[in-house]
Structure formats: structure tokens, C-alpha cells
Amino acid sequence: MPELPEVETLCRQLKTILTGEEILRIEIIDSRLEKAEELAGRRVEAVKRRGKFLQILISGGLTAEIHLRMSGRLFWQKGGVPRLGQADASNKGEALTGSGGITTIPPVLAYSRLLIVFPAGTLVLIDPRRFATFTVKATENTPTLVEDALGGLSARRLQEIARTRRLPVKSFLMDQRLIAGIGNIYACEILFAAGVDPRRPSADLTPVEWRKVVKMSVAILERAVACRGTTVSDWRDLFGCSGTNQDHLAVYARKGEICLRCGGRIERIVQGGRGTWFCPACQH
DNA sequence: TATAATGTTAGACT
DNA sequence: AAGTCTAACATTAT
Numbered sequence: 324m325p326e327l328p329e330v331e332t333l334c335r336q337l338k339t340i341l342t343g344e345e346i347l348r349i350e351i352i353d354s355r356l357e358k359a360e361e362l363a364g365r366r367v368e369a370v371k372r373r374g375k376f377l378q379i380l381i382s383g384g385l386t387a388e389i390h391l392r393m394s395g396r397l398f399w400q401k402g403g404v405p406r407l408g409q410a411d412a413s414n415k416g417e418a419l420t421g422s423g424g425i426t427t428i429p430p431v432l433a434y435s436r437l438l439i440v441f442p443a444g445t446l447v448l449i450d451p452r453r454f455a456t457f458t459v460k461a462t463e464n465t466p467t468l469v470e471d472a473l474g475g476l477s478a479r480r481l482q483e484i485a486r487t488r489r490l491p492v493k494s495f496l497m498d499q500r501l502i503a504g505i506g507n508i509y510a511c512e513i514l515f516a517a518g519v520d521p522r523r524p525s526a527d528l529t530p531v532e533w534r535k536v537v538k539m540s541v542a543i544l545e546r547a548v549a550c551r552g553t554t555v556s557d558w559r560d561l562f563g564c565s566g567t568n569q570d571h572l573a574v575y576a577r578k579g580e581i582c583l584r585c586g587g588r589i590e591r592i593v594q595g596g597r598g599t600w601f602c603p604a605c606q607h
Numbered sequence: 608t609a610t611a612a613t614g615t616t617a618g619a620c621t
Numbered sequence: 622a623a624g625t626c627t628a629a630c631a632t633t634a635t
Contacts, residue, residue, distance in 0.1 A: 452631050595625095
């Protein structure tokens, strides 16, 4: 669900409420997530984003890393400490108030997979599809090898990497090993804004086109951050609020509709198993 | 009932 | 060997 702007939104909000706070305990509700009891009693020192990863730096040299993948969400549940009744991987919410005999106050949301409990409230990981990951490891200071899409992207650098690549430029933009942070919505929007056909082999883009792609990446992503993300289905921020960037979408999920730039028709194709929306009339 | 959904990755191919 | 493609992961909504 979340791409760079959504993760950045969560990162900023988490920073304001978690920095300096003590972790009381961790509840793993979905057993596929790794146990992390060693975090109890430690404090949050910082919250960072790296591409689509959220990193919570914790005292004693540990980092908890969360990736929300397709359906993961994070919520801040203010106030009282929730108590677990029964925890199982198929939790749809009611398990927490059911046969365990302990009523959860306030009620834990459906599809809760992980709780990180603080004195002031609880951070809840919600994830219907259970693709999200949660890992704890020693904090490392290795500089990131991959350029963040909002970390000073260089057109020259991208062109250099793309020089030997035949894969479609849309797949190139979404490859997290090449650029960190861009997903399906923003890849479509960036290429539309740059006027570049998503099917073009990466190596064929001219320097002028790469500059345009980089410029539009920054513009599109920064606006999306300012809008606190794109809510087309279920994205919500830490406090349950929708973003507003969906009001700025030009092509994503607009199959058959009129192109806002040239009046042509928006088409949908499939690339790498993902939907791609674009205007064949004005993206070349 | 079939398809698609804001993501990544292991394994198969080339 | 490195680049590219597909299926798989798990679940819901249309």
C-alpha cells in the first residue's frame, strides 16, 4: 500500500510521538513476525525512513525495521494499554475480546498483527494480507548504497545505470535496488508528467528525458508528501486520516478517461504483473 | 467465479 | 555472470 510519500508521512508522525519514549512491551499477534522481547524497557532514539522502510532506532544499538508491503498500515492508539485476550494469526479483531476472556480496552482493530506498547499509547500494525515485515537487528551505520528517490537523485547516475538495461523504464523506476521509494502509483504519474512511454527500454531514454524523469519524480513525490499520501483505497496516516494526493492523480486508475494534457484516452496495460496506466497519445 | 489490489523476492531462463 | 521474467506469498473487494 504505501510508497515513499506514505512512509514519509508515517515517519514524520512517528517521530513526533515516539522520540524519547520507552517501549513497555511488544505483542506479536501474527506468529510469522519475529519475536522482539528484547525491546522492552528501551527507548526510541529516532525514527527514519529508507526508501519504503521505516526504521525505529532504539537505545542499546538496536533498530526495528518495518516494511508495510501491500496492505500494511500503522495506527497510533492513544491512551490505555490494550490487553491481549487470545492471539492467533487469523485474528480479525474479535479474537482479542473472545475466548481469552479478557476484554480489550480500547478495542484492538481488526487484522492487528503487532502491538508496540508505550506509556502514552500503542503503535498497532494492521495487515490483512500479512505481507508486512518486522525485523530487529543491530543498528548499522553503513551508508545506503541505493539512492532514495527524494535523496538528491542524479539524472546522469540513472542514465549510467540504465545504459545497459532493456527492461521497461516503468519497471526500472520501481526497482528498489536501483532507486528506493517509487511504487506503482507514482511510477505511472511520474512517467505521465515526464511525457515518457512506460514501455520504453530504459537504455533508450535520452539525457534530456532522464532529466525530465528526475525532475518530475521529485515534484510528484514532494507534492504527495505535502498531501500526506494518496488514498485511493485504504491508505490512512498514523491517526487514521486520508491523504489528499488522489486529487492530483493524472493517470493512475483512470483507464478509458480523458487525458488531462492532450484529450486522448488513458489506457491500462500490464507490466511485470502490475497495472500501468498511461496516455499513448502524449507519452512517447 | 475470475480478476485486481499502493510490494518484494526466489527461482528459472536467457 | 548478469539481466529479465514469472510465480508465489495471503486476503479482500468488485
